[in-house]
Amino acid sequence: MQISRPHTLLGGLSPETFMRRHWHKRPLLVRQALRHLPELPTRDQLFALAAREDVESRLIRRTERGWQLRHGALPRRALPPLSRPGWTLLVQGVDLHHEGAHRLLQAFRFVPDARLDDLMISYASDGGGVGPHFDSYDVFLLQVHGRRRWRIGRLDDGRLLDGVPLKILAHFRAEEEHVLEPGDMLYLPPRWAHDGVAEGECMTASIGFRAPRREELLREVLVRELEAREADEDSPLYRDPRQAATATPARMPQALQDFALQAVQSLLQDRRALQCALGEYLSEPKRGVWFEPCEAGDLSHGLRLDRRTRMLYDTHHVFINGEAFRAAGPDARLMRRLADRRELDAAAWRLASDAARELLLQWAEDGWLHPLAPAPA
Template sequence: MTPLNFCLPDTVTPEQFLTEYWQKKPLLIKQGLPQLKDMFEPQDILGLSLDEAATSRLITQNKTETGEQWQLQQSPLTEEMFADLPEQWTVLVQNLEQWSPELGQLWNAFNFIPQWQRDDIMVSYAPKGGSVGKHYDEYDVFLAQGFGYRRWQLGKYCNERTEFIENQPIRIFDDMGEIIFDEVLEPGDVLYVPPKLSHYGVAQDDCLTFSFGFRRPNLMQVLDSLVDAATSEPSLFTPLLLDQPLQAPGKLNQHSISQIKQQLLELLQSHQGEELVAEAVSEVVSKRQYELLVPEDSLDAEELQQALSEGAIIRTDYSSRLIYTELDDQLMVYANGQPLADISDCEAELLKRLADADSLTYEDFLAAKLSTETVMSWLENSWVWLDF
C-alpha cells in the first residue's frame, strides 16, 4: 500500500491545523481522500446494512400536513423495511472498518491526531434529497465524500440550550443561524467539522459520505475506570486517619470532608496516582464501542508463515484498538480495553510499532525471534490483518 499523505490542504501543516482549526473552526480539504473514490458503491452499503451483525439505521423523512415527520429504524434491518420508502431517506452503517481493513487503513491519513481519539468510520447512503436533518455532534468529524455529491451547509455553534424539534426520533433543529459555508462536495473531498458546529448535508444524487469521527472520553468514564483500577491496590482499602474537632454527634462537618478530599487529591498527585490514572484512561480509550466480528475463516500457522515469507505484511486492524503508554520508561500495551501485561519485551516493541501505524514483515519477526504462533494470536484477536 502506498503511504498516505495527511488529509490536509497543501497550504495547511499539521501544526497549523491543530492550532488554528482543531475544535475551533471548519476546514474544506479538496481531494483530501482521493482513495475513497469508487471504493464502495451504494449497493455495497445497502447490502451490508441488512447483515445481522451490522450496526445500521434507516431514517425516513415524511411530509405531513403539519410539517415533516421523521422515523428511525435500527438494526437488524430487513428488506421489508425498504419497501414503499418515501422520497427522502438515509441508511447509516457504523464501524465500517470492521468490514473493510482496506478502508480502515485510511485512518493513517489522520495520523496528525492521536489514534486513541478515533471513534469509528460511519457511512451514510442517501438518494437525491436524502438527509438526516440539521444537527450538531459532540465530537470532531471529517466528512469524506466517496460516491456521488452532497451539499453541505454549516451554521452556528450550538450548546446545551439549543432547542430540538419536539416529538422526533432524532436530534434535529430548524435554526442554524447565519450560514458560514455552503458548498457541494465531490468524491475525494473532505470537510472537517468541529464539535457543536451545526451542519446540514443533502444528497444531490445517489451518494456515499464517510464520517471519520474523533471522540474523547468523558469524566464519568474515566472515574468509573479509575475505581476498577484502584480495586487492585490493597493500600486504598485502609481506613483514613482524620483530625477530629469537637462537634455535634450527628453532623458530618466540612472539615472532615475537606480532609478526605485533600487525601484523595494527594493520592491522585502521587506516583501511585499517576499509574492508576494512566491505567484507567488507557483502558477507557482502548475499549471497542462495537462487538468484534469473528473471522469466518483464517490461516493456520503454516499458511501464515508461507504468506509472510512470500512478502505478505502485517498491518494494524483498525476495527480493534491498540495503544501504548510509557510511564517511567516502562512500555505498556493495551488492546481493546485490556492491558497486555504478560507479553515479552520484543512482542511489546513490535505491537508499539503497529500502534504507531508501522507495518511488519517476515524479516521483522525473524529479527525479533517471534514465533508464528504469537502472530497467529494477534490475527485471532483481530489486532492485525494480513495484507497480501
C-alpha cells in the same frame, strides 16, 4: 505519514499546519481531497451491512407526518424504494467490516488513535438528510458518490425541536453553502451547525472522533482501578480500637470519614495505575466486536493487526483490545512500532525476543493479528 509535508487530503496543508490552524478552530473545504477514492462498499454492500445484527445502522425518513427514525438491523425490505425521495441510511463502523473503508480511515491517523473513532457511510435518496444539527466532536465529511449540498454556520442557538426523534436544531442559520462532488471533503470542528441534503442519490463518508466526557473517563478509570485493588487481600480494614462509647450513635465517626478519604487519595495518587486503566479503556474494541480464535500461522514473514484491533501505548505499557502489558527495552520499541504502523515486517520479527514472539503468537491465536504473505521471489 510525513506530518510536515503538504498533503492533498488537506488541501495542500501539512497535517502539522492543519492541526494548528483548523483543528477545533474553523472549518476547511477541500476540493478533490481524494482524486482516486479507495474501493468502498457499493450501495448494495452497504445495504447488506445494515441488515446485520452486529452492525449499527439507522434509517431516517422525512415524511408529511414529520421525521421518523428506525434503528437496525435493517433488512432490505425495511428500506424504502430507491425512487422515493427524502430518506437516509446511516451505517456506523464500516471500517470494521470493509478493508477499503479501513484503509481510508488510516489516512486520518495524523490525529492520535485514542481520538479516532470510526468511519460511517450514509446513503441518501434525492432530498435525503438528517436535518440541521451539530456534533460534539470533529468530523470530516467526504463525498463518495453523487452530490450533497452542505449549509454550515456557527452554533448561535443550541435549542432543539420538540417531539422529534432526532436532535434537530430549532433555529439554524447558515453562513456558508457548498455543494460537494465525489472526492470533495469538508472538515467541521465541534459544535459547528450543519445541514446536508442529497441532490440526487448520494453516498457520504463521515470520519468521526471520540470525545469522551470527563465523567465517562473518571468512571471507567476508577472502576478498573477499584476492580484491580479488590483482589488485594492485604488491603487494610477499618479499625477503631480507641472508639469511645457514644450518646449520638447516628453521627458518622470522624475516623471513618478520614479512612475513606485516605482510600480515595491513595487511589488518585497512583498515577501509573490510573494511566494503565485509561489505556485499557481507550483500547477496548468497538461495541459488538468479537474475534474468532484461530491457528497462529507463520509470522516469520511479518504480521499485521486485524482491522478491528485497537492498539495504543504509553511510556510504560502497551495496550491492545482492552489489555495492558508492561513493556521496556527493544521489545517495547518493537511493540510501539507495531501500534504506530499496524504491521511488522520479517526483519522486525527476527529482532523480537522469544518472549515478544510468544506474545505475538498468542495475539495471532486470539485473532488480533494475522501473518503477512511471503514476499514474491
